[in-house]
Amino acid sequence: MNLRSVFLGCLAIAFFITACAHKQVAPTPAKPAVVAAPPQVSAPVPPPITSAVATAPVYVPDYSHAGQALPDGVFAWDALSKSVDAAAEQDFARFAFSFTNVTKDNVTVLNVHPSCGCTTAELPPTPWTIPAGAGGVIKLNVNLAGKFGTVFKSAKVTTDKGNKDLMLRINIQPPVVVKMTDEERAAGLAKAKVDRQAVFKGDCASCHAKNLDGKYGVQLYDAVCGICHDAERRAQMVPDLSKLTVPTNQEFWRTWITYGKPGSLMPAFSSSQGGPLTDVQIASLAAYLNVTHPTHAPQPAQ
Secondary structure, eight states: OOHHHHHHHHHHHHHHHHHHHTOOOOOOOOOOOOOOOOOOOOOOOOOOOOSOOOOOOOOOOOGGGTTSBOOTTSEEESOSEEEEEEOTTOOEEEEEEEEEEOSSSOEEEEEEEESSTTEEEEOSSSSEEEOTTOEEEEEEEEEOTTOOEEEEEEEEEEETTEEEEEEEEEEEOOOOOOOOOHHHHHHHHHHHHHOGGGGGSGGGHHHHSSSOTTOOHHHHHHHHTHHHHTOTTOOTTSOOGGGOOSOOOHHHHHHHHHHOOTTSSOOOOBGGGTOSBOHHHHHHHHHHHHHHSOOSSOOOOO
């Protein structure tokens, strides 16, 4: 090989190397950014139902029969009518009616309504369900304030099988008349002459100022007036109210009962004067006396 050939070969190689050094390489495209998706929250999965839970049936009373009469053979009562005796100073008359459910089903007591406000019923909260063969007691209390003689009351027991009336009778005994010896009477009169209000104190109060609450009119008259003015052995200085010779009217009676008469045995019955009676009780006495003891003397000219 001659020098010319070597020279040309080297020149070609140098030219190739230079061309490769100036060749532009295309940039590699950037990969797009990957945005992470928010985490998915899955709903809780309920546990599988393995078996059904059965609940006991609930007894619901049938109110459609409440307005009907309770048939026989539902409740066996110890009695449907009862009577009690009560002392004159007794506050309440109390009754108790027992019963048994003699059916094969439940019976529900819906309510118990006494005939008036002076009678109240005691029983468990209603509706009160009585299972078959079971029983209960209904208690009834009658307030005797202002009552005397024979008193009748009732109470309607309403159930989901019908209703039944319970009848009450109260025989209120007359006040017990205290028998006094001549010595006791003389001692009482002596005290009253010194202090006309003495009849409302000590032993005298047991006759003249005891158990007067709730009494009006005739019952109050018998308790605080009649024991002196209508007594079989009325003291000479105690007048017969049916034979007064002075004109009387309702205001006359009210004034005398309220203030009494100083210097006599007639006490002041008003609570404002140290007596045992309220203004309403005194008004009831005045009205009663004005009717039962009308004046026998002409009224003064107006």
